[in-house]
Amino acid sequence: MAELFNTSAPIYLQLCDRIKNKIIRGEIGIGGQLPSVRDLAIDSGVNPNTVQRTYRELEEAGIVEKRRGQGTFVTENQEILQRMRNQLKQQHISGFVREMSEMGYSKSEMVEGLQNYFNKKEEKP
Incomplete structure (x- = not known):
């Protein structure tokens, strides 16, 4: 099901915020795997290129890391997560x-x- 997005901000940044919020709430655990680019694109109703840009932004911030052949995972670095x-x-x-x-x-x-x-x-109560 496609998600709703605010027209005043780029979709990839909104996706970044949603992922960060899921990490903070514990919906995606420390060291947990994020959905594949294709799966998140389908679930969000966006182009896979948008999801790739989202993951790239999160990776540049150190919040996630790509593991070749395995996927994208939340960092285990507590300092980075606390700063976020x-x-x-x-x-x-x-x-x-x-x-x-x-x-x-x-x-x-x-x-x-x-x-x-x-x-x-x-x-x-």
Whole structure:
């Protein structure tokens, strides 16, 4: 089944983000194998060249490594994976703060809103 993509960003970058998120969530484990280029292209509804570019980007970042004749695997380098995790966290925080600022919220209102959100979440069993 073809996935939906945002028209404002290149598809290969969106695929990179999706793969990174799967790694962070543990859906693809450390040292785990990624789908073949052909399989991911079919599942995502994109051209195999797009998937190849995605894998190349991830490989250049050190997040995955190709093994000749075996496929593409998530790195086992914990430092690289932790750096990726921190970068994604910062991207999401930056996006949140930017959007809230554009809506006119102050820093203190954002912090208060987050505290209220987490307090309410802790109250629910």
